[in-house]
Amino acid sequence: MGSGPRIAIDAMGGDSGPAVTVAGAARAWRRRKDLSFLLFGDQALIEAELKREGSDFASACRIIHSDDQISGEERPSQALRRSKTTSMGQAIAAVKAKEADAVVSAGNTGALMAMAKLALRTLPGIDRPALAAMMPTLGDNDVVMLDLGANTECDANNLVQFAVMGAAYSRVVLDLPEPRVRLLNIGTEAVKGTDELKEAAAILSAADSLRMRFDGFTEGDKMSRGDIDVVVTDGFSGNIALKTMEGTARFVGDLIRRAFANSIRSKVGFLISRPATRLLRSTLDPNNHNGGVFLGLNGVVVKSHGSANDVGMANAIRVAARMVRQEILERIEEDLGHVPSRQTKRAAAAQ
Incomplete structure (x- = not known):
């Protein structure tokens, strides 16, 4: 893992999920290889995307499996009740526990704000x-x-x-x-x-x-x-x-x-x-x-556009770092x- 900022990623957030969040993290890492990542979400989907990016980048990542995720239409009050089991909530909790220095998510804005405010x-x-x-x-x-x-x-x-x-x-x-x-x-x-x-x-x-x-x-x-x-x-x-x-x-x-x-x-x-x-x-x-x-x-909380591509996700990660x-x-x-x-x-x- 890198010696620089540790970024928690809600890998299931956004319109494309791990396909964009992992690719964006890889793009940001290739620019600054002192970064390291905690990737929260479906382990099988994340691992498949990590294989596309190569073993060097994968060595800078740790996957924390989560079966649950927040939908774009979910109300913040509903999301709060599931904060401990969702990829978004777990990524925020990593910042609270000092396991990560910042969190980046392309998921539901209202849920992200509510969870982050309650936790941090x-x-x-x-x-x-x-x-x-x-x-x-x-x-x-x-x-x-x-x-x-x-x-x-x-x-x-x-x-x-x-x-x-x-x-x-x-x-x-x-x-x-x-x-x-x-x-x-x-x-x-x-x-x-x-x-x-x-x-x-x-x-x-x-x-x-x-x-x-x-x-x-x-x-x-x-x-x-x-x-x-x-x-x-x-x-x-x-x-x-x-x-x-x-x-x-x-x-x-x-x-x-x-x-x-x-x-x-x-x-x-x-x-x-x-x-x-x-x-x-x-x-x-x-x-x-x-x-x-x-x-x-x-705590540092960065919201990416839900429709962002890997370039956009990389920019959001660079802002957080x-x-x-x-x-x-x-x-x-x-x-x-x-x-x-x-x-x-x-x-x-x-x-």
């Missing part, structure tokens, strides 16, 4: 965990956005905690010493938005010792310009924004394909512009940005110590 609890100073992910921009870096659906209603304290966690995550994954952070709002003016947004903005503006640059509010159409590193919002708005962006990406791709298929001239134009369309396809491919993270838990190497949990705890006290918060909100 939240970090001191964090009220609620948030789901964060990276989205492409026109700039040099992706933008980190949270929350993407874990919390439909949030108060000002939740939003401030999300900002702290998102900034720490951005520093780790994007190597940004002082991420530019903004709150998603219906306008950029200070007078716009809910009371919760205004209070959160006042608190963050007063927290000048945090390792971030709080730049106020942003609107939805400006998130992908490349001048923001972290976008903070509640899970209701964040999930709508995420699905809208994903739908727009598919719409643009389909529109381009239809335009190029209209005539002989269009097809010739496609051949000429193939490098540009290839770049567009790569930028919009969710596999290249795969790996949502449940920030705020007392980097969070472990860069000690993301310790960074978040340290940064929370720089959030203003309650008295400072009230004074800032009253200004």
Whole structure:
């Protein structure tokens, strides 16, 4: 087994199960061979996939058999009752028991969140965990956005905690010493938005010792310009924004394909512009940005797209490994110590 991060994999998660999860783990391992894996799921299916990847990779893996798995349609409350017998629940338990440093699953998002929160609890100073992910921009870096659906209603304290966690995550994954952070709002003016947004903005503006640059509010159409590193919002708005962006990406791709298929001239134009369309396809491919993270838990939990291929799974694993190497949990705890006290918060909100 490798000397680097130990990653617990819910091998049965996702649309394709072990065929993708094992291949993705192998791809990540070939890039960083200090990784090692605990593979939870059907032993016979996992072993068959390991044979395809070769004995060198298999030596970096240990299989923990599980007959049970969580379906995509299962309610979190139902999944919780079977956490001890399912591949997902056992993979999370390995992190709790310190047998693994992180867990990666492409399975049911609600079940993963519920199980992880119950087993691992939240970090001191964090009220609620948030789901964060990276989205492409026109700039040099992706933008980190949270929350993407874990919390439909949030108060000002939740939003401030999300900002702290998102900034720490951005520093780790994007190597940004002082991420530019903004709150998603219906306008950029200070007078716009809910009371919760205004209070959160006042608190963050007063927290000048945090390792971030709080730049106020942003609107939805400006998130992908490349001048923001972290976008903070509640899970209701964040999930709508995420699905809208994903739908727009598919719409643009389909529109381009239809335009190029209209005539002989269009097809010739496609051949000429193939490098540009290839770049567009790569930028919009969710596999290249795969790996949502449940920030705020007392353990590293990464959610892969259920439809991700082996490239996407490998990216999710690399995100998890980097969070472990860069000690993301310790960074978040340290940064929370720089959030203003309650008295400072009230004074800032009253200004």
